[in-house]
Amino acid sequence: MHSTTDEVDLRLRVARRTTGAEGVVVLDLRDPSAADLPEWSAGAHVDLHLPGGLTRQYSLCGDPADRSVWRIAVLREPESRGGSAHVHEGLGEGDEIAVRGPRNHFALEPSKRYVFIAGGIGITPILPMIDAAQAAGADWELHYGGRSLRSMAFLEALEEATGSRVTLHPQDEVGLIDLDRLIGTPQPDTLVYCCGPEPLLLAVEQRCAAWPAGTLHVERFAPKDVGEPVLTGAFEVELAVSGLSLTVPPEKSVLQVVEEAGISVLSSCTEGTCGTCETTVLSGEVDHRDSLLTPAEQAANDTMFICVSRAACPKLVLEL
Structure with missing residues (x-):
């Protein structure tokens, strides 16, 4: 669907580790043999496979033209389930780590004008987007909010690169971003890209509800609340390639049932936030419970993320 690059599994070395802001560490990842890394485009992210079976997604925030390095920035989450804590406390220069990617469900679409809105560490995928917009000759502006200037990463790079197009909104000094003023009224030939915490x-999303469909593009770090499933009972999934018909009970995901049947x-x-398990839907209506697809993409009913999405009908036919 969105992803244009074949994902690969790599073992990369932490070539450089720096402090990006208060609670933010920036890692430059390189191939130990100095080989070029796979191509990527603005909005892409990679998976870090961490100890204890943890997998975490981080946006690439460097220069896509520099194939020698992948740069990520990791916020130390106070409520960390172990991912950011390991990166901050257990991953040093010279260490190697398993990485998978790149994957892009937040690609920058062509437009005459962009409004970029970033909250906290959500600045990471926006940085290469700004460069791409600039290179394309598009008009753009960035509104970047954070708890305080100390907590906001990459301020120096933004100051050097962009000047007056960037407005900083440190909450302890100026409060929250004035979204009503910024995007309260639909604007012609404009796309809105936003990444940050769920309240932002x-x-x-509320302000952009009146804008044309397809205007708003968001990327979530955590799954959004999608409420109760459409069907509370079991449903069937037919796997067209494997020739299997399986029953998915209420307490299991499609992914779990498919894997238990021996399908990899x-x-x-x-x-439902990373996009890895995207599966083609050949027939049936999907109860989309992911945090990735746009309303139009969900309505098309031709793809689903089987780790969270379910059936909204008695039977789905999947290309597995």
């Missing part, structure tokens, strides 16, 4: 994303499916986050 929800607020931006790539998966990563298991919460």
Whole structure:
């Protein structure tokens, strides 16, 4: 669907580790043999496979033209389930780590004008987007919010590169971004890209509800609340390639049932945010419970993320 690059599994070395801001560490990852890394485009992310079976997704925030390095920035989450804690405390220069990617479900589409809105570490995928917009000759502006200037990463790079197009909104000094003023009224020939914490994303989605369909593009770090499933009972999935027909009970995901039947499916986050387990739907209506597809993409009913999405009908036919 969105992803244009074949994903690969790599073992990369932490070539450089720096502090990006208060609570933010920036890692430059390189191939130990100095080989070029796979191509990627603005909005792409990679999976880090961490100890204890943890997999975490981080946006690439360097220069796509530099194939020698992948740069990520990791916020130390106070409520960390172990991922960011390991990166901050257990991953040093010279260490090697398993990485999978790149994957892009947040690609920058061509437009005459962009409004970029970033909250906290959500600045990471926006940085290469700004460079791409600039290179394309598009008009753009960035509104970047954070708890305080100390907590906001990459400020120096933004100051050097962009000047007056960038507005900083440190919450302790100026409060929250004034979204009503910024995007309260639809603007012609403009796309809105937003990444950050859930309250910001929800607020931006509300303001953009009146804009033309397809205007708003968001990327979530955590799954959004999608409520109760459409069907509370079991449903059937027919696997067209494998010739299997399986029953998915209420307490299991499609992914779990498919894997238990011996069918290998790539998966990563298991919460509908990374896009790894995307599966083609040949027939049936899907109860989309992911945090990736746009309303139009969901309505097409031709793809689903089987780690979280379910059936909205008695039977789905999948290309597995």
